[in-house]
Amino acid sequence: MQTLVICIDRDNDLGDKANVLAPLIGKEANIEAAVKLATADPEDSDTNTIFGGVKILDELLAKGVDAEIITLAGDRNIGIISDQKIANQLDILLKKFPAESAIFVSDGAEDETLLPIVQSRIKIDSVRRIVVMQSANLESTYYIIKHAFNDPKISQTFFVPLGLAALIYAFFLLIDYSQGAIIGILAAVGLYMLYRGFSDTVNLYWEKLKDSFYSGRMTFFTYATAALLILVATFLGLMDVWSLYTSQGIWYYGIIPLITSFIHRTIWVYVLAILFADAGKIIDCRQRSEPTDKYLIPAFFIMSLGFLLWGASSYLLSVNPVVSTTEASKFGGIQVFIYSIVFAIILALAGIRVSNKPLDKIKRSKR
Template sequence: MSTLVVYVDRDRGGRHDGTTVGWEAVQALVTDIGLEDPEDSRVNCLLETLHVARDLSDGGEETVVAVIPGDGEGIKTDREVARGIDQLIGEYDLDAAVVVIDSAGDERLVPVIESRIRVDAVDRVVVRQSHDIQSTYYLLKQFLGDEQLRGTVLVPIGAALLAFPILLFLADNVAVALSAIVGVIGMFLLYKGLGIDSLVSRLPAVIRDGFYSGQVSLVTYVVGAGLALIGVFAGGISAAGTDETAELLIGLRFLFYSVPWFAVAALTAATGRLIDELLAEDGVSSALMNLPFGIVAVGLVVRGFTGYFLERADLLDPVVVPAVTAGAVSVDGFIVSIWGRLVVYVAAGILVSLIGVAFTSRMANDRPFEEFPE
């Protein structure tokens, strides 16, 4: 097996133009370039080429060392390198190649070489003294070449830099301008990090498919969103009507009055999804069947605990059971204690949850078993 170890330099040719082949010729080229300019990075690349060839030769492989320089004129250089590779393949019985490069621009020549001979490895040489600078430049160039990364990182940074002087001029306050920019950047990062952008991009297709296929869940989702907005409105009105200044109590009051609407909204959406699954041929999963019961149970428990805290803070009246008379039987009215109210809500939530588990298990057991072919 004969391996070509070739160093290609697309940007520089200088007085050492032409293909150089052979161990002694490359050693002489190293001396000439080093004496002419000891700081030239080609010295390290030529030495790396000899180093790789020596390691392969020590491993029992037959190697051919070559250097193909260019003049940095784009397509002309690429064709010169292609002609040099063709000449080497014609003169030597080559099976594979190892390409040595020292910059990101030289990597453009790798596909040209691969089109003529199998490339087993690409060795990119980075001078140790300038490792950080050259690696940073290389990574930055790769980053700027990625369209998706540019749109994700550079666009928000550019928009923030443009928005800062505008906000500073309008608000005349550095803190306000910085807070607005940081808030927008935070929202953007959450928008990208939580994958909301992919959901938004798929939303039109999902809505279109829902209209065309006649899915019930599409209507129930809209109804659920409307009910959730009603819950926000109802909770906001109740929270704004309190005289308390404690943020915790205001939040509990909002939650207490909005939870029933949120639960009904989620129940409506889940019911539509359940109907779609029942109409489909794939069947309904146990988790989906149990979802409505779980929503009701969580709503009852949250309502019970928020009511307990509000009643303890004297922001909610106790539950009064009126007197009931039915013929000869009469029951006097009474006031449900604060603990009794909490126990009733929690017990109702647990009961609904258990009913959901029992219903789901019963439906799963009633399903006919599928017959599998032997």
């Protein structure tokens, strides 16, 4: 045999609705089954699939092609069970009809998920989708949406922001403060998007935090303290920015001075938080008699970066005509900036010196 016309009923509507057992072989058997299914459920699209397969069969026979039509049915439980049934039916029929190629006929995207299974057993020359003209792409769109909503990754990404927005809006309407609803929704959705963007990093640190808690390590306390310090610093920085914004507005101060004010207020608390987290690692390493250089070295560079950002933000705020207009403050800002650069260089050199100690030990041991 040259060609098989393969029709697919993945959810076994033929068996459930028309009491027809699959597989169906031949034109007469397929037409009879299609009529029974159309009588039982005139809206079922599998009827059109079978009649579409019969039409393709007639066209092939008219061209002199040795062809036959078969219909495979799966199971109501769409998935592994239905796909295995279809695969088994196809294996049995291919032993009876060892065709060279096949034409795959379906009524939409759901049945076409079986294409890899059929292709692994026989070469497919063409794929024909039979869809009622008045509802073109309707089943495919429905299947794609249904499949997407059943996927936990997609449903969480789609429904969680909408759910948060609806709850926040309802809460602010309840307290009769509709203006705060926009702020709350933007803040919640923004935090959620940041979490989704940094989910891998957040999950990594969360796993480390749980591991340190169950193993009784110092890093659990220092990580928790660092997280609390970061929250406090962010809150204090946002309070400063909000006070400047509400006094004159963002167009009066500009975006750069507001960002600079936030950095100036929060940088040392952020540095302290990182040092706390680093200190926990150092203590745990000492308890296990492990080297601590790899955790001690970053502390110098973190403090060096802190001095640079603090000095730069102090200088920018001092020269800003809106925040400060006195020459004394400008002169003081320059001094702070210069001193901070000097301290940053000293700390960076100290970090480099500590990082080179292991190399010195290796060179001495080689000698």
